[in-house]
Amino acid sequence: MLCRSVLIFACCAALAVGGSPAVLGEFPWHVSIQLKNFYLTDDLWAHWCEGAIVSREYILTNAGCIYSIHELRVVSSTLDWKIFDMVHNVTEMVRDEVELGRRLSLWKVDPPFEFDNHTRAVQLPARFAESLPGTEMTVSGWGQFMPSEPIDILEKYRAPIESRALCSIRFPGYDWLYHICVDVARNETVCSRRGFGAPLVYNGELRGVFHNKYDCNLPEIYTEVSLFRDWIYRITGV
Incomplete structure (x- = not known):
């Protein structure tokens, strides 16, 4: 039971405060x-x-x-x-x-x-389609503020793609071949962390899946779906 409690903190994350509620459909x-x-x-x-x-x-x-x-x-x-x-x-x-x-x-x-x-x-991207820096995309999710307080209503927010070159400076030694860097700090002024698996979409096309976030002042990391x-x-x- 203790292992599961530890896993909860490792796996779950909070949705950006200030995101707007999604509409059914x-x-x-x-x-x-x-x-x-x-x-x-x-x-x-x-x-x-x-x-x-x-x-x-x-x-x-x-x-x-x-x-x-x-x-x-x-x-x-x-x-x-x-x-x-x-x-x-x-x-x-x-x-x-x-x-x-x-x-x-x-x-x-x-x-x-x-x-x-x-x-x-969801619509899937073309093979090897690249998520270009500056492109604004949308994330949706429930996430969690605390392990005991999940967000009930699905929320969304928009954020631009950051260049891999800049993110490689912010994350030295990180493998950017399979990832997208999303600069939430440009649109959100609070610490935002996502639930694992949250989809990143562009015009209804799935471009990324939430992978990780290491610090409130750093971009979020998504897996580039087109490479898979x-x-x-x-x-x-x-």
């Missing part, structure tokens, strides 16, 4: 990944990570969100992670195949998603 691909007995309280399930629907059977999220299949579920088509109609069991998890550190994971769900105005797959298109297609067929 605005991010129809966004799902809440929930963990059983997460807070060791009377609540049976609690928000664990973010994810994005990529097909009727699969979501894409951070590899760090992987846990026991039997203690996870996926909730779709909702703005409030605690109020929902659609629940999906997790039947399979596949990590990416990058040799120097795992970053992404694809999860198969059952039952499959039923697409409508409030639930559908072959792997995503091989697993999901999309």
Whole structure:
């Protein structure tokens, strides 16, 4: 039980204060990944990570969100992670195949998603499409302010892409080949940290998946989805 408590602090992060509430159907691909007995309280399930629907059977999220299949579920088509109609069991998890550190994971769900105005797959980027510096993108997520106080309503905010050259100076020795650097400080004046797996989108296209943030004064780090298109297609067929 102690290990799980430690894992909670390592895996969960806070959504940017000052973000605006999302509208139902605005991010129809966004799902809440929930963990059983997460807070060791009377609540049976609690928000664990973010994810994005990529097909009727699969979501894409951070590899760090992987846990026991039997203690996870996926909730779709909702703005409030605690109020929902659609629940999906997790039947399979596949990590990416990058040799120097795992970053992404694809999860198969059952039952499959039923697409409508409030639930559908996110558009995937072209193979090797680059997220250019200065491009303003949108992040959505629930995240958490504290391990015992999850945000109930899905929120969003916009932030520009920072150059890899500048981020390599801010993060000496960090491998930027597979990552996007997002300068939240330009739009948000408070410390913001995301829940693992939060999607970064540009015109409805999934460009990044939240990977990490080390300091309130430093940019956020997302995994560049376009570099994993072959792997995503091989697993999901999309």
